[in-house]
Amino acid sequence: MDTIAFQGLIGLSLAMYLWLISAGLTIIFGVLRIVNFAHGSLFMMGAYLAFTFYGQLGLPFWLAILLSLLGVGLLGLVMERFFLRRIYSIDEAYQLLLTFGFILILDDAVKIIWGGVFKIPPIPAFLDGAWRAFGRPFPVYNAFVIAVGLLVAVLLWALFEKSWWGRIVRATASDREMANAIGVNVPRVFSGVFMFGSMLAALGGAMGTPVRVASPGIGAAMIIQAFIITVIGGLGNLKGAFVSSLMVGILSAYGTLFFPVFELFFIFVIMVVVLLVRPQGLFAR
């Protein structure tokens, strides 16, 4: 019993990384109606920037995370402002292709800037060690990841339900033309949302650097999982993304425990089942 509970807790920490990356993807899709293929690469950039600020420049961990969010946010802003904005009106296949081009560029860019060797900074002292949970040591770091993930969930809920920026974004998402007509600066909202979504991806990447390495290719590894989660949850649905992150994270932790051989396959099976039963995803509008 304890084994199952403990594995569930580990799965929860796994789910939180998935949540952070799929939250950004979902928000961007929900408002801009763009599937950002390069979202995983922004996750990777977050990891590399956090390594630079924290591991190389020796800034405090929190500050390093903050700076890498800002850095990736800025990158997102450039992507939206100078590229995506010009092609909103054309076929969405091209939007997908454009963001695919960004993957190629960013993946090589990190190799040019940081080299081919993976990067891993030390664990900050205050996150080192373990607490006991269900009779076994549970890493403080994983608890931290869970806390950040849940905090982000609460903050996002508060942001979108309680803040005016969030309401403006929701209004824009549901009817961008009417939002424009009541005085919402829609292009600026788009830039803001894209930047915000990029920062969420960066947070997922930055937060993991001390325990997960930064290396070329991690973005491409993450993006497929993030896609599957957003498809399962219902494209553009934040609550759906949260629930399906939990589902995929926890189920794959149990998959490792009970069916170690089929783990990779597991997530696809979930997806196909969901799509057969509910083609628009679990929480489609």
Added chain:
Amino acid sequence: MVLILVVLPSLAGRYSLYLVIQILILSVFSLGFNLLFGYTGLLSFGQAGFFAVGAYACAKILLAVPNLFLGLLGGVVIAAAAALLLGFLSVRHTRIYFSMLTLAFGMMIYSIAWKWRDFTGGDDGLVGIPRAPLAIPGLPALSVASMERYYYVVLVVSLLAIWLMYRLVNSPLGLALQAIRDSESRAEFAGIAVRTYRLVAFTIAGLYAGLAGALLPPLENTVTPPIAHWSTSAEPVLATLLGGIHVFGGPIVGAFLFFMIKDVIVRFTEYWLIWLGVIVVALVMGFRGGVVSMFARRAARAEAASDR
């Protein structure tokens, strides 16, 4: 052009020959993809899945029965069957949903290739696949062991595939698919069973992917899981985009350019991805018609000018 391709082995080096085989394979692959994308309006990001099914099926057959004809035929049939099955689930969706779904299905095939070791050999793949003789029932068996011979097999098969595709897109069926691309609702009201036709296009695209895939193992003697990865799916997408999606020859020219660009860039820098990325971004931002239609447009303009 065909003449040059026919005498190519006596003109070109072995590497050029090998490269042309690769280009022909990617051309067939991309033509199938473009039937789906350019002609039916569905962007699939999972074609590598069917490419891999074709390759693995051909490899398994060649390892069991050394007959290239059976290998190619088996690869094509099994890939088409897989496309029919997954297409049934996918064509219910369109646009971005379709793209993401095909991406995920492609990756599912990738994970099967990786995981079903008893059958696929896992990450080491299937090795020692023979370039078996081509034995069409009723005809004498033909040895194709040398690169030159195999080149002719690929050439004949590809030209046949290109010709058939040309016939297809210029047939009533091809017209119906283009109608669906332009307006789904209008096509319904023209009496076309849209979903069924989409499935047909998906299956044919899967068949072409499977044919392209089946041509690979006899060339390389190996099949490994990365050919099912989504980055392989991106190759026909890039080739087609490069050459032009709304012209028949676009994918073929694009396949050629894709290999040339890559081959040229990797001779100068190992950072070839970044250049490819820049080309993709530039194409999307500026030249969505692709190279062929760029030339076609210029030619049309010149023609119009000379009319006056």
Added chain:
Amino acid sequence: MKRSLGIASVLFVVSLLLVVAAAVPAGAQCQLGVPAIKIGVQGAASGPHADYGRQIEMGATMAIEEINTAGGILGCRLEMKFMDDENKAATGVKNARYLVTEWGAHFMVGTDSSGVAMALGPVLAELRRIHFFTHAATHRLTEELVAGKGIQEIVRVSVPVYQDAIVAALIFKDRPEIKRWATIGADYEYGYASWSLFKDTLKKYRPDVEFVAAAWAPFLTLDFSPHVSAVMAQKPDAIFSTPWAGEAVMLLRQALIQGVFDQIQAWWQAMGGSVDVLEGIAAEVQRDRFKGKLWATARYIHNWPDTPENKAFIERFRKRWARFPNYSAETTYSALFIMKAAVEKSRSVETPKVIEALKGMQIRNPGGLRVFRAEDHQFVYNVPAGRVMVDPNFPIPVLGDLKVFAAKDYYRYPPFTPVAVTK
């Protein structure tokens, strides 16, 4: 539509002519009758294992510079070309074809991934070029393709998977307190074969051990927490682990924070002696976080053998590249000196003659004495395994407490029976 097809054909033809024209003919000079001896080098230079390809490139570059400075081989200069195989079989094969048939390579060297190596094997037979494999470790390369299928062009300078698996069993058979083994394995051929060989060997010496848990992590796993917790649920005494490079560092760190090293007696990290891994865990080793329980090996380790050759090699390498040589750098470097010896012996760059010259070869490299085994073209040499620890003479951790087993005693021999891979 018609016109576009016409334009397409014109473009195609023009470009084809360009390709044909690009094929450059070769000239002649030097004692071997070639303008230069061309060495094609391949490795993974993109993706998460990009550093291994880089190390291959560094090792090859340095060897060629040294050989050329000393007058080349029989008066012939060496030229090299490095290509990224992206860890993909298709790219590796394409590169090999390019290097041999277009660029004109006389020899090839490198290759990280087993999948790429297995794909290259048959192509080498067709291209009739020797490829010195300096990293890819699958036993199938030499056992199936050389001994089984007789592909003579395959030569391996690096060690096969035997080292990762069998040496571990030989070491831990003498630790009676360790009875319960678990694995956190790389979810591919390499991981399965290692675990099988380890279990089979250990069982022979120690019928009392149990193999209590296995968790398999696919390529590009970013989080091993569930794998660690899954095997730790079975309370193993020791863990046998095969993910490598960055994944090994990640795995070790995630195991550390789950308190694994408080609960187990030993952890065997295959390829943990790789320079990138040692650098990645340096801080933890310095603070003794692994409590001396972390054991590792590699295909070559910079602090062994304690010979002047090795020391000089490391010094030159550090001077040239400001880094420690990884095993893939040493094996590649040594492979080129093996090639040099074989060419000098046969006074030819022709493949059959060079292969003939390799037979019976014994050669001293920085990594120690390497002996060519004609049955499967495997160079046999000793590599120790040891405990990861700090050494004041080195800025990065080393393997200490070294256990050296004579390679010839534990290598597999023909006739090779397939390794029954059990998970």
Added chain:
Amino acid sequence: MTASALLQVAGLRKRFGELAAVDGVELTLVPARLTAIIGPNGAGKTTLINLVTGALRPDSGRIYFKGEEITRLATHHRVRKGLSRSFQLMNIFGRLSVLENVLVPVLSRLGRTVDPFSRLEREAEARAEAEQILAEIGLGHARAHPAGAISHGDQRLLELGMAIAPAPALCFLDEPSAGLTPVERTTVLDLIRRLSVERRTTFAIVEHDMDVVFSLSDWIVVMNRGRVLAEGPPSLIRENREVREVYLGEDALA
């Protein structure tokens, strides 16, 4: 079931959330009688067409065509049975040529679209028929132009051509004169009148232009708030007090 009915609709309902777009419509269309369906915005006219032609599924009610129930039939099957329509917003195959736009429905009716190997040039029967339609709608000169590039008026004509290409027994036209210049409008009206005689197609049009409605139709159906408010010949409708109120808003001030 009226024996002479071409189309009969009984108790048809469709809700969109709170809005009952079509709220219990009873309607009978008789062969060879050109019917106009009119009504203010939001009366449910387009929803009704969508339900009858199969673009939408009704919540309840039944639809009979030529005496056969088609309530649950897929759109393309209804088209095969002889039911077709044009669209309010331009809906043509923009990248195909004008001729091909008409060729698609013709080929489809002839069962030729399934053939992957025939050549379009060899489809003599279909081509002749498509050319005939182009001649009838007066677009023969534009046959090779991409349909997306011809003028708005010509696109309207093409819409009409595509709607009659399946040789329907009943054809709905959704605002055939919208956005046309007076000259183009006359052309379209003449064409509809001519086609209904020559092709024996029964037309039912939705239209806002009362000139068009009263000059063209034999029968007028007035819809309001999802229901049929009145129907009858134009002369009677013009005098109908209830209808006048709907259009002038008198009911709202009662």
Added chain:
Amino acid sequence: MMLEVRDLVTAYGQSLVIQGISLDVTTGEVVCLLGRNGAGKTTTLRSIMGLTPPRAGRVIFKGKEITGRQPFEIARLGVGYAPDDRRIFPDLTVEENLEIVRRVTGREGRWTVERVYQLFPLLPGLRGNRGIGLSGGEQKMLAIGRALMGNPTLLILDEPSEGLSPLMVHTLVEAIRQIRQEGVTLLLADQNLKFARRVADRGYIIEKGTIRYSGRLDDLWADQEIVRKYLAV
């Protein structure tokens, strides 16, 4: 002059929906565009608002040219707009639908949520309800209230009376009179002549994208010929 529209031409794709419309709205008056469905009323209003940028012609608001400006800029200059299909933000509450406008335009003034509630007594009871659950009439009131929240000097209402029950039309007439008393200039489009006559001073009849008549509504009402031709069946 509050609003001057000069030779406006607007097209959807190839279709010229507005074929050269000119009209004026003087400060303080209520002007109504009349015409049947599809005549071009909505497109005219959308073009003024910047939602469908005109192909030719000029729109001048308070002496300042706003042709081709983004809708949000026009809104921030003081033009309120309630579309015919209401377009209430479905997952915001009634109160949020109102308050959001004050937040985004930053135009503080006489109109507050409470004043809108006074104007439409139906709304305060629904303040916590989401837009998606409101009836058509409630949405209509809310859309007008929302347009007022930007404290506009010009209020554009598209088909305000459409689909309303007689009682609600009465409320609406009262509301429009009050809005006018607060000094807001109004430009409406409606099909309902009787309603228009009760709120507006002047009117333009639009037919097939051009203006066919302009003048005082009382005069128009007297001219049965024109009413019959352009508005009635």
